[in-house]
Amino acid sequence: MTPLYPGQITDVAGLMLGHYSDTRRPTGCSVVLCPHGAVAGVDVRGAAPGTRETDLLAPGNLVEQVHAIVLAGGSAYGLDAASGVMRWLEEHGHGLPVGPAVVPIVPAAVLFDLWVGDASIRPDAAAGYAASDDAVAASAAHHPRHWGNVGAGSGATVGKLFGPQHGMKGGIGSASLTVGGVTVAALMAVNAVGDIRDPSTGRLIAGARNDDGLTLRDIQASFVAGRLPGRRLPVASDDTVAGPVPGANTTIGIVATDARLDKAQARRLATEAHDGLARCIWPAHTAFDGDTVFALATGSSSASLPPEVLGTLAAEVTARAVLNAVRAARGLDNPALPSASDLGLA
Numbered sequence: 001m002t003p004l005y006p007g008q009i010t011d012v013a014g015l016m017l018g019h020y021s022d023t024r025r026p027t028g029c030s031v032v033l034c035p036h037g038a039v040a041g042v043d044v045r046g047a048a049p050g051t052r053e054t055d056l057l058a059p060g061n062l063v064e065q066v067h068a069i070v071l072a073g074g075s076a077y078g079l080d081a082a083s084g085v086m087r088w089l090e091e092h093g094h095g096l097p098v099g100p101a102v103v104p105i106v107p108a109a110v111l112f113d114l115w116v117g118d119a120s121i122r123p124d125a126a127a128g129y130a131a132s133d134d135a136v137a138a139s140a141a142h143h144p145r146h147w148g149n150v151g152a153g154s155g156a157t158v159g160k161l162f163g164p165q166h167g168m169k170g171g172i173g174s175a176s177l178t179v180g181g182v183t184v185a186a187l188m189a190v191n192a193v194g195d196i197r198d199p200s201t202g203r204l205i206a207g208a209r210n211d212d213g214l215t216l217r218d219i220q221a222s223f224v225a226g227r228l229p230g231r232r233l234p235v236a237s238d239d240t241v242a243g244p245v246p247g248a249n250t251t252i253g254i255v256a257t258d259a260r261l262d263k264a265q266a267r268r269l270a271t272e273a274h275d276g277l278a279r280c281i282w283p284a285h286t287a288f289d290g291d292t293v294f295a296l297a298t299g300s301s302s303a304s305l306p307p308e309v310l311g312t313l314a315a316e317v318t319a320r321a322v323l324n325a326v327r328a329a330r331g332l333d334n335p336a337l338p339s340a341s342d343l344g345l346a
Contacts (some may be wrong), residue, residue, distance in 0.1 A: 004327050005320035007176025008145055009187040012256045014038065014298040017174075017187065018135025019151030020081075020127040025117030026332060029072035029081040030151030030172060031131040032187065032254055034296060035094040037065035041266030041295040042107065045274050046250060049290035050076045053107040057294075059264040063105055067094050068132070069294050070108035071152040071172075071189050071252050074122030082108040084128030109252040109292040111191040113155030115164055116332065147173040148328030148339075152252070156191035157337055158326065159207035160249060161283075168206040169332060169339040170196075173325030175317045181303030184313040186273065188253035188321040192281045193288045196326045196340075199279040199319055206326045206340040250290035251277055253321065255314045259304055261297035270295035272311030276318025293318070 010017050014034055021028040042057045052070075056063045068085050072078035089095055089104035096103045114122070131151065138145065147153070153172025160167040170192065176185035190196070195207025255273040270293045277291060278284045285291050295314075305313075327346040331339040340346040 005175040008174040009185040011176040013300040016135040016139040018131040020131040025121045026155035027073040028151045028154040029123040033068045033135045039297040040066040041270045043270040044292045045285040046289035046291035047287040050110040052079045066105040068106045072110045072123045073113040075112045077122040078110040081123040081128035082106045084125035088132035111250040116155040152189035158192045160193045166209045169329040169337045171325040171329035173321045175320035182259045182305045184257045186255045186317040186321040190325040193249040194281045194283045252292045254294045256296040258301035260299035266295040273314040273318040275315035279319045
């Protein structure tokens with residue numbers, strides 16, 4: 001499926017993107033390399049995050065730049081992928097000089113996909129190393145990146161408000177915009193508990209399926225006495241509404257720009273990017289999600305934009321990346337999780 005919106009995160013000069021997708025089950029990791037360093041920030045909005053090296057991104061803390069950011073499946077186990085990226089960067093001489101050593105700074109965030117296939121299979125250090133190799137190969141070949149069921153989006157799902165068995169396939173996607181000589185781009189791995197809608201039309205793209213397995217829950221309807229008018233709610237066998245699995249969700253991603261920012265401004269950019277999630281994920285930032293957005297600023301552009309414009313662009317490309325991710329996803333057979341394209345909704 002062709003992405004609805006153009007662009008990708010590598011439109012920001014100085015960034016490389018690589019994926020590792022495990023062939024044994026739907027899981028994987030994605031890495032954005034900035035080997036020569038980029039100013040970074042982060043904003044964690046979900047109440048069930050899985051992250052690494054986020055504290056050092058706070059303004060006022062010593063480290064000013066990072067050398068890669070990792071997005072991975074596998075829940076907390078997937079954080080191990082960042083170790084492989086660190087090893088790759090060290091071998092290539094990239095990192096923060098500390099005495100006789102070079103220490104690559106690699107923040108990471110993970111999503112929960114362990115319920116899709118064999119939970120003992122997770123992204124590890126070897127996966128992170130392979131994704132780094134893939135980033136360099138793709139950059140050298142000017143190879144366009146594929147979205148949907150790749151990298152961190154391999155096992156991603158959405159629409160799990162009434163339990164994962166009623167969900168649909170999520171994925172990973174990207175988008176970019178260039179205004180006034182400044183590029184802003186986003187990469188989002190969409191594994192939300194909520195439904196996905198197109199904010200330009202209000203149309204539901206993917207979400208919780210009713211118990212007939214086909215009809216989507218009407219996002220505009222109101223909850224009345226535990227039922228949606230005209231629809232059947234997904235229910236458990238005891239006729240009670242099945243809820244989401246705590247901590248088994250999360251939308252994670254990166255918003256990037258070639259503008260010159262300091263750490264406080266990068267953090268603000270990440271904060272404003274979350275508006276893009278809220279526009280197209282309903283509900284977003286729940287107690288069951290670990291929604292985390294990183295920001296990267298390479299400073300490679302000589303142009304600048306007012307902060308308010310940068311923030312507006314960040315929210316827009318984030319929303320577009322989410323829609324591209326879900327639109328490009330392909331359904332799974334085991335468990336049965338259709339995609340938006342399978343149901344003619346993409």
